[in-house]
Amino acid sequence: MSKKLVENISLWQLAVLMFTFEIGSVAVVGVGTDTKQDAWIAVGVATVLGAGLVWFYVYLLKQLPGRNLFEMITFCFGKWLGKIIGLLYVYYFLYISARVLRDFCELITSVIFENTPIEVISITMVGICAYMLYLGLEVFGRTGEVFIPYVFTFIILIGLAILFSGEFQMKNLLPILGDGLGPILKHVFPRLLTFPFGELVTFMVIIPYVSHFAKAxxxxxxxxxxSGFIIIYGTVIEIASLGARQMERTVFPLLSAAREISLLEFIERVDLVIVFVVMFGIITKVSVFLFGGLKGLEHIMNIPYRYLVFPVSMIIGYIAIQISANNAEHIEEGIRFIPLYMHIPFQIIIPILMAPLLIWKVKKQKRRSDANGSR
Amino acid sequence: MLKNRMIRVVTFTFTMIFSGLLLMIALIDMFIWQQSFYQCVSKLFALDEGANEGYVIATAAAGFIYSIASDYRIRKKKRSQQS
Amino acid sequence: MKKRLLFLLCAASVILTGCWDSIELNDIAIVTGMAIDPGKEKKYRLTVGYVNPAQYSKQNPAHGAPVSIMTLEGNSLPEISAKMNVGVSRRLIFSHTRALYINEKVAKEDGVSHFLDSLERSPQFRNDFNILITKNNSASDFAMINDPVERVPSLKVQKSIKSLLKSWGGDPRVRLTDFIDAIIAEGRSPVASTVVIDGDPEKGQNAESNMEVKAPARIMLDGLAVFKKDKLIGYLSLDDTRNYLWTQKLESTMISIPCEEDGDKNNPLYFDIVITNNKSEMKTYYKGNQPQLELNIFSEASINSMQCQKDLSSKEIYTELEKRSDKQIKNMITETIKKVQNDFGVDIFGFGEALNRQHYKKAKKVLGHWNEEFSRADVDVNVKIALRRSGTRNKSFISELPKKDVED
Structure with missing residues (x-):
């Protein structure tokens, strides 16, 4: 095979990608709506757990520096079993990227472009992602760098604008922990832990390409x-401005919250700013998942992933439409099926199964090389 | 033997991913909505679901053609390297 | 040599000036609407409305009537229009005509083909004006009704039709060539839009009427006029027009559908769906000796309002609502087709054309008397509505109310 192209991204770029990845989908669909006014507490709990999960992922990667998730899987499970598990991961990543894309398409067709066919939006969005990935991981990282100041300031400003336009009512946050901790913990596991935080398992494909791996x-x-803090911030905004009941009814809470803004009767109709944030977040998210899938295919099929970028992303555009017939079906699948039967095995069970195997094998290899060296 | 398998690798990947994802959607539908397998698969291929679905089908077809073309390109490159 | 060059230059100066039939801009009057009424002494009475350009000057608009009209009688349209200058100072230009109003009496008694020929033949008329049948009032009144927003009356009608097609669909989108094609076609009968005046036409003619908030008279679209060959035979209502359009090409429409089939009769609850994308397919065939009309409709829709207690975040509810909409729309369209079959007995939908495309041999035999075949045919309408989404809310706040409160 031809020499593999080595691409590197800086630590700052990694942070940017992770940040936009986290807030992208959350800004579209909102999190923790089932826990009502305690959603922000649930997000807080999930953030701490999520940070632990990410530390675990990076810990696994540290055992085999420079190898990504798929190479690690083959290392642990052997050639054939590794390939099969890797292929499952590929399908998982691609399916989730199609789901994320569909989330965004639903937002655009329900809120802004009501008469534009959803198919057109799906194709154009996936086209952007494909082009970005075709140019490579470095371009992807730099794109994030360019846009992050806007994304960050917009989110902060939206909150402040809601605060100053008088729609921010702290009493909506009360009563705190009215039903006790039980429902919150139930919601955190499995849904909240897996949805914005556990999905970071995809970054196991990207983190090995960071230039200063030691600090990753x-x-x-x-x-x-x-990003957990920002999500809490967004959730508090949603609850305080909409109220828990309305937040439960809205399909896109943050957007509805932004529609409440009317500052000095001058700054109004800023919901398009949210759409910008969401759009960038979604592009990042779809691209990261797509990149994960493509890297996996590169490893399994032994072919540079650039050949696969366009064909596979066009499949994603098709699957995003085919995935469900209507919005309700899409959301319901996302609640009832995806967290329990897809996120948990791929994000938690397989990595945990892999950990002892990995540590054992690494030790064995080290011992052997030590023995060879001493001889 | 190995060379033969290498030749159509992009197209093979395309079909594998495409059919795999469709199968996955069908299986998930089957699991959640308690429908029969046949029902779910026929839902996927019902062409009149959405008059604009032609756009995405055309894009997917374009992806297929692209994958064949890139296979051809890879093969050509390899041949020129060998000679 | 020099002489020759001089001659050439002189000749060029004569030839190259061009514009043999040039007309200066301030010598023309642009006609926007034409109205055809039955004449008292001669065959037709033609009224033309042409714009008053001084009204549209940006710097200092004159305060006068935005359009001016002129009426003459004659036996044919070209004759009358050429003679118009007995009263009009400028030459009339017809290429920007926006609406052609035809009095229902003309359409009923004489038929429209006599003057449609001259319109089709004339190089000035384009295929972009609306053919409108006027009900009750004389057609000339329609060319004069002012509108405060669109100052040219005929332009108002055309814009309103355009907007209506985008939002609800109540116009058959018939243009001159479509109309003529339908007259001569064996498998299709022509239709045209109808308009009525709502209010007092006398008051609506004054330019001062634009000062009033509630316009004293307004031109309103009022459904379809059905023709047999070139003679008017009847009318269909606006709702039927939408259903008619559903069989042809519907851009978008909004329907309210009762939530339950046999719910509370006094206080029925509705949900609204907006159709965003529509595809319809006609099939005509013979089962033995019995003609069968089959219409397959597939539409994508989203929910726009919800009066009943339904949780729109569950898929089962979507499926249920889809079924309700399917049934309702199927009944509506079937009713319209049956009404046309029984009341008029002419095929305005183009089922005959479908037969001609699909079963050419059979069509050759029956198309001669297709209207009789059409009126005895069996109708089978299949509707499939796919509800896609429900705006920015999923549940309605109504569904949060305790059930008893709603029932009381």
Whole structure:
């Protein structure tokens, strides 16, 4: 095979990608709506757990520096079983990227472009992602770098604008822990832990390409905490401005919250700003998942992933439409099936199964090389 | 033997991913909505579901053609390297 | 040599000036609407409405009527229009005509083909004006009704039709060539839109009427006029027009559908769906000796309002609502087709054309008397509505109310 192209991204780029990845989908569909006014507490709990999960992922990667998730899987499970598990991961990543894309398409067709066919939006969005990935991981990282200041300031400003336009009512947050901790913990596991945080398992494909790998663990845990904080911030905004009941009814809470803004009768109709944030978040998220899938295919099929970028992303555009017939079906599948039967095995069970195997094999290899060296 | 398998690798990957994901959607539908397998698969291929579905089908077909073309390109490159 | 060059230059100056039939801009009057009424002494009475350009000057608009009209009688349209200058100072230009109003009496008694020929033949008329049948009032009134927003009356009608097609669909989108094609076609009968005046036409003619908030008279679209060959035979209501359009090409429409089939009769609850994408397919065939009309409709829709207690975040509810909509729309369209079969007995839908495309040999035999075949045919309408999404809310807040409160 031809020499593999080595691509590197900086730590800052990794942090940026992780951050936009976290807030992208959350800004579309909102999290923790089932826990009503305690959603922000649930997000807080999930953030801490999520940070632990990410630390675990990076810990696994540290055992085999420079190898990504798929190479690690083959290392642990052997050639054939490894390939099969890797292929399952590929399907998982691609399916989730199609789901994320569909989330965004639903947002656009329900809120902004009501008469544009959803198919057209899906194709154009996936086209952007494909082009970005075709140019490579470095371009992807730099794109994130360019847009992150806007994304960050917009989110902060939206919150402040809601605060100053008088729609922010702290009493909506009360009563705190009215039903006790039980429902919150039930919601955190499995749904909240897996949906924004556990999905970071995809970054196991990207983190090995960070230039200062040694610091990756610190940076990623820190990023998760920061993005968790921003998600809490967004959730508090949603609850305080909409109220828990209305938030439960809305399909896209943050967008509805932004529609409440009317500052000095001058700054109004800022919901398009949210759409911008969401759009960038979704592009990042779809691209990261797509990249994960493509890297897996590269490893399994032994072919540079650039050949596969366009064909596979076009499949994603098709699958995003085919995935469900209507919005209700899409959301219901996302609640009832995906967390329990897809996220948990791929995000938690397989990595945990892999950990002892990995440590044992690495030790064995080391011992053998030590023995060879001493001879 | 190995060379033969290498030749169509992009197209093979395309079909594998495409059919795999469709199968996955059908299986998930089957699991959640308690429908029969036949029902779910026929739902996937019902062409009149959405008059605009032609757009995405055309894109997927374009992806297929692209994958064949890139296979051809890979083969050509390899041949020129060998000679 | 020099002489020759001089001659050439002189000749060029004569030839190259061009524009033999040039007309200066301030010598023309642009006609926007034409109205055809039955004449008292001669065959037709033609009224033309042409714009008053001084009204549209940006710097200092004159305060006068935005359009001016002129009426003459004659036996044919070209004759009358050429003679119009007995009263009009400028030459009339017809290429920007926006609406052709035809008095229902003309359409009923004489038929429309006599003057449609001259319109089709004339190089000035384009195929972009609406053919409108006027009910009750004389057609000339329609060319004069002012509208405060669109100052040219005929332009108002055309824009309103355009907007209606986008939002609800109540116009058969018939243009001159479609109309003529349908007259001569064996498998299709022509239709045209109808308009009525709502209010007092006398008051609506004044330019001052634009000052009033509630316009004293308004031109309103009022459904379909059904023709047999070129003679008007009857009318269909606006709702039937939408259903008619559903069989042809519907851009978008909004329907309210009762939530339950036999719910509370006094206080029925509805949900609204907006159709965003529509595909319809006609099939005509013979089962033995009995003609069968089959219409397959597939539409994508989203939910726009919800009056009943349904949780729109579950898929089962979507499926249930889809079934309700299927049934309702199927009944609506079947009713319209049956009404046309029984009341008029002419095929305005184009089922005959479908037969001609699908079963050419059979069509050759029956198309001669297709209207009789059409009126005895069996109708089978299949509707499939796919509800896709429900705006920015899933559950309605109504569904949060305790059940008893709603029932009381």
């Amino acid at each position: 663990a610190k940076v990623s845990v820190f990023t998760v905490l920061i």
